[in-house]
Amino acid sequence: MKKSAKTALGGITASLSLVFMLLTAVFPFLTYASPEIAGTLLIIMVLELNKKWAFGAYVSVSLLSLFILPDKEAAMMYVGFFGFYPILKPVLESKLPRVWEWICKFLVFNVSVCISYIIIVYVFSIPIEGMERFGKWAIPALLAMGNVMFILYDMVISRLVSIYLNRWQKKFHSIFKI
Numbered sequence: 641m642k643k644s645a646k647t648a649l650g651g652i653t654a655s656l657s658l659v660f661m662l663l664t665a666v667f668p669f670l671t672y673a674s675p676e677i678a679g680t681l682l683i684i685m686v687l688e689l690n691k692k693w694a695f696g697a698y699v700s701v702s703l704l705s706l707f708i709l710p711d712k713e714a715a716m717m718y719v720g721f722f723g724f725y726p727i728l729k730p731v732l733e734s735k736l737p738r739v740w741e742w743i744c745k746f747l748v749f750n751v752s753v754c755i756s757y758i759i760i761v762y763v764f765s766i767p768i769e770g771m772e773r774f775g776k777w778a779i780p781a782l783l784a785m786g787n788v789m790f791i792l793y794d795m796v797i798s799r800l801v802s803i804y805l806n807r808w809q810k811k812f813h814s815i816f817k818i
Contacts, residue, residue, distance in 0.1 A: 645816055646689055654697040657681050658704055661718060664711040671714045676793060679722035683801060688812070691727050698723045712764045720756030721749065726797060749790045750783065 641649075657678035664674045678701060685694035702723055705715040728748065732741050760766050804812075 641689070641816065646693060649685065649689065649816065650693055650697050653681050653685050654700050657697065657701045657723075661701065661705045661709055661714065664709065664714040668711065671711055672717060675714050675718035675722040678718055679724075679726050680797060680800065682723070682726045683797065684804070684812070686727055686730060687801065687804065687809075688816075691731075694727045695724075698727060713760055713766060716756045716760050716764070720759070721752040725749075725752075729794070729797060745794065746787065746790070749787065753783070753786060 660674045660678040660681070664670050679698075682694045682697060685697055702715075702719040705718055706712070709715045725748070729745075732744050732748075736744060
């Protein structure tokens with residue numbers, strides 16, 4: 641693929657990701673879904689180009705999201721996990737045995753989410769409203785539910801990669817003249 645086509649693909653992917661991130665300003669209930677979708681778009685860049693190009697798109701969407709998005713929690717969820725995980729996932733799956741792969745995936749998820757929420761609370765001063773009324777088990781329970789959702793997210797990404805490779809890649813190649 642020519643460098644101009646790579647740049648065009650990166651720009652299209654980054655702009656679509658940013659559009660999904662901006663949807664949180666219109667629909668506040670998409671705080672977690674929009675970063676997931678925006679990050680999932682990077683899979684095409686990983687598959688068609690390489691991790692470096694996908695990482696460049698991730699950095700640009702991350703910076704723009706942090707600067708222009710009114711929903712800083714959604715921006716931090718993209719920066720802290722959903723943006724880089726689709727780039728990291730193939731690395732973990734190709735280099736590690738299955739058990740260690742999942743241990744590393746869970747470790748990355750839990751550390752990333754905890755750091756993201758620390759930044760959300762202490763840097764952006766967004767309070768976790770009403771959490772204390774649920775008692776001391778509220779945060780561990782939410783983290784446990786997040787881990788269940790992470791398993792589903794990982795499975796969805798794997799399924800989307802399979803669908804892309806089997807159904808959409810030929811169409812994609814014909815559009816971009818690869």
